[in-house]
Amino acid sequence: MSESSSLDWNHELWNSLRWILEAFGISAVCFVLAAVLLLRYTRWGRQFWRISGDYFTGRDSAPTWALLAVVLFMTVFAVRMTVLLSYQGNDMYTALQLAAQAFAQGDATALDAAKSAFWTSVVVFAILATIHVARSLLDFYVGQAFDIRWRRWLTDHVTTDWLEGRAFYRDRFVDATIDNPDQRIQQDVTDFVQISRSLSMGAVGALVSLVSFTKILWDLSGPMTLFGTEVPRAMVFLVFAYVLFSTIVAFWLGRPLIQLNFWNERLTANFRYALVRVRDGAENVAFYRGEGVERQGLLTRFAAVLRNYWQIVYRTLKFNGWNLGVNQVAVVFPILIQAPRFFSGTITLGDVTQSATAFGQVHDSLSFFRESYDTFAGYRASLIRLDGLRRANHDSRALPSLDAADVDGGLELERVGVRTPDGASLVTDLDLTMAPGDTLVVKGQSGSGKTTLLRSLAQMWPFAEGVVRRPAGRETLFLSQMPYLPLGDLRTAVAYPGSVEEHDDDRIRDVLRKVQLGNLVDRLDEEADWAKILSPGEQQRIAFSRIVLLRPAVAFLDEATSAVDEGLEYSLYDLIRTEVPDCILFSVSHRSTVDQHHARQLELSGDGSWELSLVSV
């Protein structure tokens, strides 16, 4: 080992291992303490905890903590590698300097020693570089594994929360209406996970690096005379003062980016949603020749995106301009300070280059917080949106709804009241009892509350009171005018909301033939957007096929035959009466031809009053 070496490389493996373990231990304790303080005392920390606290405290959280420890370990490891590379750089440049001096003095022995020191530093570099590459790849892998695991949990958690208690429908009734939940579940979850890790580990890395390189800088720096006073270790103080000042200015310049980023996400999502609406309503838009209006609507939304984006551009210009300027000055700053000591022979060339590296590292570490400001701004926007969705889901589940209870046998409504959101009464104190096989048709003018009564009985409508009792343990089906067809194959569409495993293909084919869709029996495996392929009448027949297949105890039908002719309507109702005779039928219809399939009728007048009578055929 050359005596000009800055480190004793022969023992560095054990020294570094001990260093990494110690630094890891200290970082882990500080990380947990800082996390507890941030989670408790900052607003965004509390938002974070509400969104994802369960991931770190649940029964299955041990692997999470283990993986987090590995990620933290890799971060500390990375800092140690940079420290070692800075010493290796010092050795290499010092060896070159010594070689140049020996050459100038014609000292062959010194030249040989310098050459040997140079080649030793090259070997050290080769070993360090190999470890560094392997470590970087492993770091990437571990980081991704951590993200993927967390993202899977969070997506599951947020999706379940959104679907639970019909929150996805009832969100619209809470005060803070939630825009674009799709964006929140897909993009915000991804950003949340990725930025949580990169920011927290970036901060840990920055702090560990700060401490390590401040120590190096401390050893390398000398006194300096500033305004007539000699300041010992001036470089260390200067770098701290420099970065502190630049960070304060950067925070002040970057602050508006938080709000601008929030708006960017919202406006972009609105624009995307408008595009999806046109795609979904393509046929109607095309029939109406609505392209002109659509174009205008789309471009108006896009213009709002651009207006906000220009503001981001202007603000980023200021923010980046400041950061770039600060970084450029930082490149020459340490060399300017060390140059006089090098010229006077106090320090070696290697010391100068290592000072520059150490200064750069201390500067970058301190600047981490300044430069992450716009990432943090985007992160805060994601936190706000995810927490907003969580709160809306929670609030919507807390909204009132009809009380539901199980009962043996039939369907019972007790003192059911239904109102509009403005408080106008649609149905008051409705009492009704239906035994298995009973049938009832609800009549009334448009807007009298027929569909809203069905929404209330499905416990979707929050402006309702009373009790609905339904047969225990058996399916209740609500069929709307335009049945919902999920994405997937035709088999899934027919069995919806049941699962395909419960019904074999022969049975599904048989049912399709019964509702006069025999032409579809060979297409069960076909994956398509069936809502766009099947005609409204065919879709309504799919809905009837579900009744035959799932054999519900009660079926609520809202204008379920409006798109088929009267002959087909007759045979569909007839089919249900024969195939599922004990099913209670609760229909809503304007058509008088539907009446004959029902024994009783409920007439809603729209002002709260109602009348129950026998159907006169």
Ligand SMILES: Nc1ncnc2c1ncn2[C@@H]1O[C@H](COP(=O)(O)OP(=O)(O)OP(=O)(O)O)[C@@H](O)[C@H]1O
């Ligand atoms: N989400 C809502 N927000 C505000 N008002 C609503 C909402 N949904 C329904 N309403 C109002 O409630 C009233 C009843 O509507 P509903 O759809 O139940 O009538 P309907 O009898 O089924 O009409 P139609 O025969 O035309 O289908 C209407 O005045 C409607 O405007």
